[in-house]
Amino acid sequence: MTGAVLKVLIADDEPPARERLTRLVDGLDGWTVCASCATGFEALELVRRHAPDVALLDIRMPGMNGIEAARHMSALDAAPAVVFTTAYDEYALEAFDSRAVGYLLKPVRRERLVEALRHAARLAAPLLRRLAGGDGFAQRQHVAVRVRDDLKLIPVEDIRFFRAEQKYVTMSHRHGEDLLEESLRNLEDEFAGAFVRTHRSLLVALAHIEALERLADGSYGVRLRKTGERLPVSRRQLAALKARVGAGR
Numbered sequence: 001m002t003g004a005v006l007k008v009l010i011a012d013d014e015p016p017a018r019e020r021l022t023r024l025v026d027g028l029d030g031w032t033v034c035a036s037c038a039t040g041f042e043a044l045e046l047v048r049r050h051a052p053d054v055a056l057l058d059i060r061m062p063g064m065n066g067i068e069a070a071r072h073m074s075a076l077d078a079a080p081a082v083v084f085t086t087a088y089d090e091y092a093l094e095a096f097d098s099r100a101v102g103y104l105l106k107p108v109r110r111e112r113l114v115e116a117l118r119h120a121a122r123l124a125a126p127l128l129r130r131l132a133g134g135d136g137f138a139q140r141q142h143v144a145v146r147v148r149d150d151l152k153l154i155p156v157e158d159i160r161f162f163r164a165e166q167k168y169v170t171m172s173h174r175h176g177e178d179l180l181e182e183s184l185r186n187l188e189d190e191f192a193g194a195f196v197r198t199h200r201s202l203l204v205a206l207a208h209i210e211a212l213e214r215l216a217d218g219s220y221g222v223r224l225r226k227t228g229e230r231l232p233v234s235r236r237q238l239a240a241l242k243a244r245v246g247a248g249r
Helices: 015-026 040-050 066-073 091-097 110-133 184-190 235-245
Strands: 006-011 031-037 054-058 081-086 102-105 142-147 150-155 159-165 168-173 176-180 195-199 202-205 209-214 220-224 230-233
Touching: 006 015, 006 040, 006 110, 015 031, 015 054, 015 110, 031 040, 040 054, 040 066, 040 150, 054 066, 054 110, 066 081, 066 142, 081 110, 102 110, 142 176, 159 184, 184 195, 184 202, 195 230, 195 235, 202 230, 209 235, 220 235, 230 235
Parallel strands: 006 031, 006 054, 054 081, 081 102
Antiparallel strands: 142 150, 159 168, 159 202, 168 176, 195 202, 209 220, 220 230
């Protein structure tokens, strides 16, 4: 391979695996390891700092796995192409095949690494951005928010509700509010187990609902824990909401 040297980020919580991949990549003409780390959180920071062309991400890492890290990377302007590394067998990876740029089974063989890197270099960021849709992937543990040229990660457990407002969705959480460029429908599909639709424009976290209340005018609303904030409930959503929350006093 000739021309510019392409940069690779390696993220794996097992030091021997990181060291082996580093040796393999640095031994290839035209490729270099720009950084390595042990967690998905570190991988996101290193992507912003080093702008690698390709990220080799272990699927199983503590705190944030490789799949979630890849999805957050896809929100960056200079998103790298991602190749997952894993000890899973091929059948366990069927769910990932349609979305991942590629994957490598451990222990990684040199010839497979070369093939995966070449493939990733051709596809680069455009294909990775398809990951943002979330189809076929596990539910995120964090929601990424763009803040100028940076990413802010909000733990899902800290999110009180999502409210659709024109082209954007406002996310209310423990530390304030942020705007998302995601649809309420996609958020509802992904977080259906933890959030409930109370209104056509509102998706509320079940864990943050203190009570479903009937108001003086006959309408209903939900009261949030700690803040005491009340959010409207539409007649269309009332029956489903009662089934999941129950009516307060």
